[in-house]
Amino acid sequence: MDAAxxxxxxxxxxxAARTRLGMWAFLGSExxxxxxxxxxxxYGRFMWPQAFEAASRGTDLLCGxxxxxxxxxxxxxVAVAHLLADRGAYGRAxxxxxxxxxLGLAFLAIKGYEYVQDWREQLVPGPHFHLQGAVNQxxxxxxxxxxxxxxxxxxxxxxxxxxxxxxxxxxxxRRPGRPTLRRLEAAGLYWHFVDIVxxxxxPALYLAGRAL
Amino acid sequence: MxxxxxxxxxxxxxxxxxxxxxxxDGYTLWSWLSSRDHKRIAIxxxxxxxxxxxxxxxxxxxxxxxxxxxxxxxxxxxxxxxLFTAHGVIxxxxxxxxxxxxxxxxxxxxxxxxxxxxAFPRLNLLSWYLYAGGGLFTIAAxxxxxxxxxxxxxTPYSSVFSNTxxxxxxxxxxxxGFSSIATGVNFIVTVHTxxxxxxxxxxxxxxxxxxxxxxxxxxxxxxxxxxxxxxxAAERVFHVGLFNPALGGxxxxxxxxFWFYSHPxxxxxxxxxxxxxxxxxxxxxxxxxxxxxxxAFAIIGIAVISFLVWGHHMFVSGQSAYxxxxxxxxxxxxxxxxxxKVFNWTATLYKGSISFTAPMLYALGxxxxxxxxxxxxxxxxxLSVDVHVTDTYFVVAxxxxxxxGGAVMAYLGAAHxxxxxxxxxxxxxxxxxxxxLIIFAGFNLTFFPQYLLGYEGMxxxxxxxxxxxxxxxxxxxxxxxxxxxxxxxxxxYLLWSCLHGRPAPDNPWGAxxxxxxxxxxxxxxxxxxxxxxxxxxxxxxxxxx
Ligand code: HEM
Ligand SMILES: [Cu+2]
Numbered sequence: 049m050d051a052a053x054x055x056x057x058x059x060x061x062x063x064a065a066r067t068r069l070g071m072w073a074f075l076g077s078e079x080x081x082x083x084x085x086x087x088x089x090x091y092g093r094f095m096w097p098q099a100f101e102a103a104s105r106g107t108d109l110l111c112g113x114x115x116x117x118x119x120x121x122x123x124x125x126v127a128v129a130h131l132l133a134d135r136g137a138y139g140r141a142x143x144x145x146x147x148x149x150x151l152g153l154a155f156l157a158i159k160g161y162e163y164v165q166d167w168r169e170q171l172v173p174g175p176h177f178h179l180q181g182a183v184n185q186x187x188x189x190x191x192x193x194x195x196x197x198x199x200x201x202x203x204x205x206x207x208x209x210x211x212x213x214x215x216x217x218x219x220x221x222r223r224p225g226r227p228t229l230r231r232l233e234a235a236g237l238y239w240h241f242v243d244i245v246x247x248x249x250x251p252a253l254y255l256a257g258r259a260l
Numbered sequence: 261m262x263x264x265x266x267x268x269x270x271x272x273x274x275x276x277x278x279x280x281x282x283x284x285d286g287y288t289l290w291s292w293l294s295s296r297d298h299k300r301i302a303i304x305x306x307x308x309x310x311x312x313x314x315x316x317x318x319x320x321x322x323x324x325x326x327x328x329x330x331x332x333x334x335x336x337x338x339x340x341x342x343l344f345t346a347h348g349v350i351x352x353x354x355x356x357x358x359x360x361x362x363x364x365x366x367x368x369x370x371x372x373x374x375x376x377x378x379a380f381p382r383l384n385l386l387s388w389y390l391y392a393g394g395g396l397f398t399i400a401a402x403x404x405x406x407x408x409x410x411x412x413x414x415t416p417y418s419s420v421f422s423n424t425x426x427x428x429x430x431x432x433x434x435x436x437g438f439s440s441i442a443t444g445v446n447f448i449v450t451v452h453t454x455x456x457x458x459x460x461x462x463x464x465x466x467x468x469x470x471x472x473x474x475x476x477x478x479x480x481x482x483x484x485x486x487x488x489x490x491x492x493a494a495e496r497v498f499h500v501g502l503f504n505p506a507l508g509g510x511x512x513x514x515x516x517x518f519w520f521y522s523h524p525x526x527x528x529x530x531x532x533x534x535x536x537x538x539x540x541x542x543x544x545x546x547x548x549x550x551x552x553x554x555x556a557f558a559i560i561g562i563a564v565i566s567f568l569v570w571g572h573h574m575f576v577s578g579q580s581a582y583x584x585x586x587x588x589x590x591x592x593x594x595x596x597x598x599x600x601k602v603f604n605w606t607a608t609l610y611k612g613s614i615s616f617t618a619p620m621l622y623a624l625g626x627x628x629x630x631x632x633x634x635x636x637x638x639x640x641x642x643l644s645v646d647v648h649v650t651d652t653y654f655v656v657a658x659x660x661x662x663x664x665g666g667a668v669m670a671y672l673g674a675a676h677x678x679x680x681x682x683x684x685x686x687x688x689x690x691x692x693x694x695x696x697l698i699i700f701a702g703f704n705l706t707f708f709p710q711y712l713l714g715y716e717g718m719x720x721x722x723x724x725x726x727x728x729x730x731x732x733x734x735x736x737x738x739x740x741x742x743x744x745x746x747x748x749x750x751x752x753y754l755l756w757s758c759l760h761g762r763p764a765p766d767n768p769w770g771a772x773x774x775x776x777x778x779x780x781x782x783x784x785x786x787x788x789x790x791x792x793x794x795x796x797x798x799x800x801x802x803x804x805x
Pocket of ligand 2: 522523526569570572573
């Protein structure tokens with residue numbers, strides 16, 4: 049994503065601004081990408097309130113809560129890694145990225161475990177779908193359609209984020225310096241974004257409807 | 261492609277002292293396919309987009325052939341459905357959306373702001389590969405038998421009933437969408453960070469403003485389409501879903517999401533065309549653009565309002581009457597900035613010293629046809645009229661006036677205007693003028709009768725019709741034949757000019773703007789010295805009375 053190789057301090061500064069702006073524009077586009085999923089969720093909640101409430105009680109609150117904590121910690125890790133790299137402590141920055149990657153993988157593993165449980169409990173939309181105790185099975189199935197669609201999309205984004213982090217980690221080892229820092233900053237923005245999406249998904253899919 | 265390289269060899273002979281032109285920078289196919297130079301990538305786009313245009317046009321020709329007579333003589337209903345779907349999908353996503361931004365935005369925008377390239381050259385090349393790859397998916401779907409859902413992919417037909425290659429087509433459109441987003445991000449960052457010293461926002465040429473606003477729409481609207489198509493694909497594959505009423509879902513949700521993208525998308529097609537007109541008209545009227553700031557604000561206004569009016573495509577779909585009323589009102593508001601632009605072009609022409617060159621003819625054609633299409637848009641935005649003419653040929657005529665009459669005219673105008681800069685060659689002017697006139701005449705003969713047909717009640721998307729409608733349909737088909745000739749002509753003489761055209765000087769039109777201040781064709785790094793951007797745009801000397 050670089051323009052011609054930078055030759056002066058000023059050029060490096062400009063390129064940093066360029067990369068940052070590019071990432072922000074891309075994140076604007078990502079917001080619009082997830083927007084319709086939330087819109088679809090709200091639409092369903094509005095049209096079939098009881099079914100959506102009943103269905104959201106079927107999700108695994110413990111897994112969801114643990115995953116929220118895992119993801120928030122990973123965001124902290126990215127910020128720490130950037131801070132360390134900025135101060136020239138590249139070795140420690142790399143270790144911070146290791147932690148970030150491990151936390152990302154842990155999130156995916158927990159999510160995978162959840163999916164297996166959902167499958168066992170017949171919560172995967174399709175001919176075998178059955179939510180115990182729900183009056184409106186069709187409505188509950190729509191909830192689970194949104195649930196699987198949104199969380200799978202989020203997991204896909206997280207996977208891309210892990211790849212980005214591994215890329216930054218390698219760059220920190222091979223050619224530490226300003227261009228790498230710039231990349232780490234952009235990757236960090238992306239990671240935080242993926243985090244924020246989850247911060248919205250968690251209450252929507254796990255918490256709403258539980259108190260009733 | 262090698263034709264361009266040859267042209268450069270000859271053009272450069274006159275001026276040996278200059279830096280080699282970008283056409284000189286390698287002659288192998290790979291040197292083009294791996295180039296990160298925005299000018300070469302523009303040519304990659306031009307070649308592939310032109311190919312898609314003619315594929316889409318072939319489908320249209322077959323449709324007009326079928327509609328020559330009332331009965332079903334050429335194709336059956338099934339094939340006809342596949343034809344109009346292929347036509348719509350290819351023309352909208354493979355031609356209209358990428359055409360002006362990807363070809364002329366890519367080529368001219370960095371030159372116009374005095375930049376050496378786009379902000380992310382590698383991303384630019386990647387987005388061409390995405391475009392070409394997505395296009396090939398669509399072609400594959402076509403070769404395997406096509407799709408019959410229409411370009412709007414309305415559910416539940418597309419998600420449950422159609423047994424054609426919906427998924428493959430969706431994949432193609434999705435991939436092309438990612439290409440659009442990448443291009444949009446690239447242009448936005450370029451305009452923000454790579455302007456020449458001294459070039460403030462209100463010194464930008466209006467074409468740059470238009471591409472910038474288009475990019476914002478691309479970045480914000482395209483992902484909505486992407487996710488909508490993904491939801492549709494999920495529903496189709498897993499047989500459960502949000503849009504399927506049989507399972508408790510709601511097809512209106514699909515339409516809201518689809519038009520939330522697709523109405524702004526029509527401005528993705530038309531804003532760049534407006535930008536082109538704003539370059540050509542002052543140049544050949546030898547006058548500054550009238551009301552430059554208003555023109556820039558109108559572009560922003562159009563871009564913003566375009567996100568608020570999607571519901572006018574759903575007047576008869578069962579949305580609430582109140583929603584329809586609001587959307588009708590908002591739709592009328594789009595007309596205000598559009599009208600400002602038409603007034604200002606007219607005022608720019610007024611008392612100008614006008615030369616009717618080929619680019620100018622295309623630009624004037626654009627203004628006239630856009631005005632007409634826009635006015636009939638107001639008919640459609642009026643709730644009661646729309647209920648009468650919706651899903652008839654009136655709508656078909658409306659959007660073809662805007663998209664074919666407007667956007668394609670502007671595309672050709674841009675091609676002629678920047679051709680000497682791109683290839684270093686001049687095209688035969690009299691052929692070019694003749695083609696412009698043939699296209700204008702052929703276009704009107706094709707689409708004007710469709711207003712009448714629609715008003716009389718001929719529905720769209722049928723391959724047969726009652727004999728009463730035949731006269732107008734024959735006129736329309738005859739017009740299409742003329743139009744086809746008109747479109748083939750530029751293909752012929754422009755390619756001819758690559759080899760045999762006279763070498764072009766640096767600034768053949770005496771135009772203002774930084775892109776004319778560098779060599780023709782430009783060197784690989786665009787400018788030998790970074791230019792000064794502090795001159796006002798459209799710096800044509802005031803005319804003496
Ligand atoms: C500026 C460029 C414009 C373009 C490229 C454009 C394009 C289109 C297209 C492609 C359609 C058909 C969609 C379909 O397949 O169903 C359409 C329909 C429509 N357009 Fe436009 N349009 C433009 C301007 C306008 C304006 C200014 C208005 C209103 C003030 C307008 C109002 C409508 C309405 C109400 C329909 C729906 C008609 C129906 O389906 O009954 N359009 N337009
Ligand atoms: Cu519209």
